[in-house]
Amino acid sequence: MNAEVDYIIVGLGLSGIAFTEQLIKNNKSFIVFENNSQVSSVVAGGVYNPVILKRFTPVWNGHEQLQKAIPFYKELEEKLQLTLDYKFSTKKVFTSVGDENNWFIAYDKPMLSYYMNPEISKERIKGIIGDYGFGELKGTGRIDTPLLVKTYKEYIKSLKSLVKEAFDYSKVKIEKEIVTYEDITAKRIVFSEGFGLKKNPFFNYLPLNGTKGETITIHAPELKIDFLLKGSVFIMPLGNDTYKIGATFNWTDKTSIPTEEGRKELEDKLQKVISVPYTIIEQSAGIRPTVKDRRPLVGKHPKYPKLAVLNGLGTRGVMVAPTVAENLFNHLESNEELDKEIDIERFRQE
Numbered sequence: 648m649n650a651e652v653d654y655i656i657v658g659l660g661l662s663g664i665a666f667t668e669q670l671i672k673n674n675k676s677f678i679v680f681e682n683n684s685q686v687s688s689v690v691a692g693g694v695y696n697p698v699i700l701k702r703f704t705p706v707w708n709g710h711e712q713l714q715k716a717i718p719f720y721k722e723l724e725e726k727l728q729l730t731l732d733y734k735f736s737t738k739k740v741f742t743s744v745g746d747e748n749n750w751f752i753a754y755d756k757p758m759l760s761y762y763m764n765p766e767i768s769k770e771r772i773k774g775i776i777g778d779y780g781f782g783e784l785k786g787t788g789r790i791d792t793p794l795l796v797k798t799y800k801e802y803i804k805s806l807k808s809l810v811k812e813a814f815d816y817s818k819v820k821i822e823k824e825i826v827t828y829e830d831i832t833a834k835r836i837v838f839s840e841g842f843g844l845k846k847n848p849f850f851n852y853l854p855l856n857g858t859k860g861e862t863i864t865i866h867a868p869e870l871k872i873d874f875l876l877k878g879s880v881f882i883m884p885l886g887n888d889t890y891k892i893g894a895t896f897n898w899t900d901k902t903s904i905p906t907e908e909g910r911k912e913l914e915d916k917l918q919k920v921i922s923v924p925y926t927i928i929e930q931s932a933g934i935r936p937t938v939k940d941r942r943p944l945v946g947k948h949p950k951y952p953k954l955a956v957l958n959g960l961g962t963r964g965v966m967v968a969p970t971v972a973e974n975l976f977n978h979l980e981s982n983e984e985l986d987k988e989i990d991i992e993r994f995r996q997e
């Protein structure tokens with residue numbers, strides 16, 4: 648492909664999509680490389696929820712990120728002519744009286760009261776095991792990330808800007824004002840390869856550890872819930888009596904292959920939360936791009952400023968991607984400073 652563009656983007660998961668949208672809005676030209684080697688954005692639950700339900704604490708910058716993310720996905724819905732955002736409430740299954748007390752304590756924190764319903768529900772929900780009641784969150788939901796990734800790829804293909812190949816790092820030539828890759832000349836390259844970053848010789852010094860996650864999808868016709876239920880696993884309604892159950896956290900296995908252990912762990916936990924029959928219709932796995940200090944990896948290469956990275960979206964890519972993509976774009980184009988917490992400068996090696 649002979650071309651002269653502003654940007655080459657490597658990877659079209661949630662981070663690559665969010666950055667490409669910045670380029671389109673700002674009339675920048677680009678080419679995207681994508682080889683389907685990572686699937687985190689495709690297998691993700693897609694849940695957005697700015698409250699950590701394990702500890703009843705706010706997600707780092709979660710409220711602000713969500714204010715940007717909701718309109719971002721709405722614009723994509725309009726542009727791509729599909730439904731991506733399914734809004735539902737989230738119910739936390741309490742397992743002790745202590746949970747109930749902690750819920751009230753958390754409600755007094757400013758950001759949390761925005762999402763938490765102060766009343767504890769003691770209702771019996773058919774098919775759900777729960778003796779201590781439920782706490783409810785408002786303003787949560789899910790983005791249909793598999794549909795988004797698939798449709799967005801087709802859209803980029805229709806713009807004749809998609810190269811369905813593995814980006815070969817050894818072909819990058821860095822000159823003073825430009826970078827080249829075979830016949831392509833660009834002003835910058837943005838790497839958004841998720842866990843694929845491990846193979847990137849320019850940025851694999853960054854502490855991206857990666858956490859494998861597995862989910863199962865079940866058919867459970869007697870389970871009639873239209874909210875996300877959060878116990879030791881989440882049970883998320885997908886429609887037509889199907890539910891996504893997730894997710895596992897595995898820090899050693901770095902493959903995207905579903906396992907017997909993963910399925911068993913999810914089923915064992917699921918059976919402690921529901922009391923109705925189900926059948927498993929799908930199982931999937933992927934590697935979350937998680938970072939040692941749980942903050943995104945954003946910024947220019949310390950030695951080659953024409954190369955930049957957008958990664959480390961961790962367990963909450965849906966909420967954080969639009970914000971960090973905008974931060975990176977403004978940093979590259981307008982020299983705006985990056986938040987120290989996301990800037991890869993924090994890992995600079997002398």
Ligand SMILES: Cc1cc2nc3c(=O)[nH]c(=O)nc-3n(C[C@H](O)[C@H](O)[C@H](O)COP(=O)(O)OP(=O)(O)OC[C@H]3O[C@@H](n4cnc5c(N)ncnc54)[C@H](O)[C@@H]3O)c2cc1C
Pocket residue numbers: 657658659660661662663680681682683684685686687688689690691692693694695812813814815839840841842843844859860861862893894895932933934935936957958959960961962963964965966
């Ligand atoms: C089981 C599971 C459940 C999850 N649930 C949620 C959830 O409910 N909510 C939430 O917000 N987040 C969730 N996540 C996390 C979320 O998936 C990630 O934060 C996010 O999708 C990461 O996006 P990304 O674009 O950085 O990486 P990826 O989605 O991994 O995308 C990187 C892309 O780069 C491509 N690529 C890599 N190397 C190359 C190369 N050399 N050449 C060409 N292309 C390349 C890959 O093929 C891939 O498409 C979950 C993750 C998992 C695994």
